Amino acid sequence: MATCVKLKVNGKDLIATLQEFYRSVVASPMADQILAPMLPANGSMVMPTLTEDPDMLAAADPLAPSFPLNSAKMVCRLTRTDPGGEIAAVMRPCEIRAFVELVKLKQGSFDRLLIIGMDCLGAFRNRDYLKFVATNGKDSSRQFYSQALAAKPDADPSDQLAPACRFCDQPTAANADVVVALWGLDCEQEIMIYSQSDKGARLLEALNLETASLPDARERYLQSLTDKRKQLRQQMYADTTAATGGIDKLGAYFCACVNCYNCRVACPVCYCRECVFVTDAFDHEPSRYMAWARRKKAVKMPTDTIFYHLTRLAHMSLACVGCGQCSNACPNDIPLAEFFCTVAADTQKAFDYPAGSDPRAKPPLTEFREDEFSEIVGID
Amino acid sequence: MSEFDPVIIAFVCNWCTYTAADLAGTSRLTYPPNVRLIRVMCTGMVDPQYVLKALLEGADAVLVSGCHPGDCHYINGNFKARRRIKLLKEILPRFGFDPQRLRLTWIGASDGVQFAGVMNDLVAQIRQLGPNQAKLQMVI
Known part of the structure; x- marks a missing residue:
């Protein structure tokens, strides 16, 4: 059963909205801890970080164009045997795909894991990301996602994106329990979260948010985006x-x-x-x-x-x-x-x-x- | 100019094709000396890496030969080998390796005559195909 809810974006700040969402996930009975891309206390490379402390999630930066490693391997480390608690993991679509393969190879497990996927805006190569942060400072992620979300779906992808992201034709999070939808929405006002599994539906019910339905504009945007990407591919x-x-x-x-x-x-x-x-x-x-x-x-x-x-x-x-x-x-x-x-x-x-x-x-x-x-x- | 003398590496399973090679020998059948047999317990243990190594080192062809379907001593190793050969046949031709340079056959333990025939035919085909380009390159 699929459910869809909406999240109001306060003060046009998408990152703060997502941080608040992650806090509500950790507060829910569905997850004890969350693995999310976070800025370290010192330094600018966003890394997958595990926490149960709501305050720590102020460092979560899931929209940074930073992709230092494929987190599927880290999620395997957390799930290869029973971790003794429920874990939520924020993953890019390609990280989820890799994790699916690794589970088949008996390196990890879906059992005590809740996967939070997201419409993926892509990422830069490491060295390009570090340069980008050096130039734009704390405002880097906001600049990146504002530009990415404002782009037309059939436009040529930004040269800054890593090549694999430029020709990626699977930018939506298949096999995630819940997906944070961004494309085709007015992300300055609200974003939506929909479930793709029973576990995901239970999470959304537990969060008690206002239900919504995905606009047709999203489907059209995705179609146009994947058509363009397939052509580039x-x-x-x-x-x-x-x-x-x-x-x-x-x-x-x-x-x-x-x-x-x-x-x-x-x-x-x-x-x-x-x-x-x-x-x-x-x-x-x-x-x-x-x-x-x-x-x-x-x-x-x-x-x-x-x-x-x-x-x-x-x-x-x-x-x-x-x-x-x-x-x-x-x-x-x-x-x-x-x-x-x-x-x-x-x-x-x-x-x-x-x-x-x-x-x-x-x-x-x-x-x-x-x-x-x-x-x-x-x-x- | 002397005739091109190909080198063919054959990974043959202990239970069927190697036994067939033995039978061909004891039956005094002749086949060209271009084929170097490497006995493995089962074609199911031939990692694609072995085939790649042989071809990059300059073998003109690689043959993998095991038991007929249903006859595998380990029940299904030959079916697994077939999938690996299929995989390699998707990969190698795109880099200029002629598909004829990688072959898979089933030769049963009692097929000594067939074994000699396959070796004769294979050597003739590869002789016609000419040398593997990888042999002449610096690449390994």
């Missing part, structure tokens, strides 16, 4: 496919890779405790390098770069949710999100498995059917 697929269509081009694409493996550390769905690429399987004997250099005429060091990226494609592209943290983590600005999203679109289509969308769908490599893919068997 298709263009991105085409560009990336052209830029990587051959082993030589692939080498050029990754020529700045220094094998730091930050993209894998930042990737929410790369969940192995120990990646094979840091095991001693890759501590090659010195004589191996000399043999490679002899056989291939020259060998770039560090080695195994393309091998690493292709292996990652095989290991995680079926679970890639397109959050763009790989690009955010790359010290040398390799367009990784574009690369992974482009290939993931193909692999996920081949198995009819849009990652992160259906909590009940099994990951493709964990199941099989007896009568499938017969066309790939045989050598004729």
Whole structure:
């Protein structure tokens, strides 16, 4: 059962309104603590922070264009075993999608979790965000959301947004228990919150707010926004496919890779405790390098770069949710999100498995059917 | 110019295809020496990484060969392998690897003749296809 309520925005201050909403969530019987993006006491990078203290929520800044990490991994830390209380988590849509994948991989659980989703306005890359804050100070988040909400849905997204956000075609919070709706609403006056699950409906009932119904304008806005984003995404697929269509081009694409493996550390769905690429399987004997250099005429060091990226494609592209943290983590600005999203679109289509969308769908490599893919068997 | 001599890495399962290779040997059937067999307990344990490593190191083709559907010693490892090969076939061609360079076959333990036939055909096909470009690149 879906319910929808509205929240009055006092003094046009959307952030204070959301903080007040989070306080009411923690005060309700539905949550003991809340994980929300908050400004630290010192410093300007907004980080997921767990609290039960209503006063602490004055630091909550959920509309900052800051996305330092995919919080799905943090929510897994909070839910991998019974936390002994109810937790609410404020998450971006791509964080929820990643969490759905991680739950399937038995890294976390929905059991004692209430997910608060939101119409996602996107975020900047870390270094761009820090520059933005340095210029605009305490007013940064308000400036960002005012501009983002005033933009036409079919306009080109701001250049400041991270590439993955610019071509994100799933900016609404599927699989959240409740969703804070912003688009298509007059956010200076009121915002709406609607539930997508029984748990979410119970929360909204407990909060005892005025019921409302989502305006048609929201649906139209979303349609227009996702149409525009899909178009940008298709263009991105085409560009990336052209830029990587051959082993030589692939080498050029990754020529700045220094094998730091930050993209894998930042990737929410790369969940192995120990990646094979840091095991001693890759501590090659010195004589191996000399043999490679002899056989291939020259060998770039560090080695195994393309091998690493292709292996990652095989290991995680079926679970890639397109959050763009790989690009955010790359010290040398390799367009990784574009690369992974482009290939993931193909692999996920081949198995009819849009990652992160259906909590009940099994990951493709964990199941099989007896009568499938017969066309790939045989050598004729 | 001598004829191109391809290198083919074959991951074969212990219970069916490797046994078929044994049978081909004891039956004195001949097949080209271009195929390097790597015995694994089941095709279900062939991580996509093994295939990628072989192709990037310069193998001209990779063959994964296991039991016929229903015959897997571990009940369903071959079906799992098929999904992994399907995944790799979605990934590799976009980077210039011809789909023919990655093959999956089912060869039962008693199919010694079929084993020799498949190896002959595969080597002929890859010879015609020419060398894998990755061999000539610096990339690993």
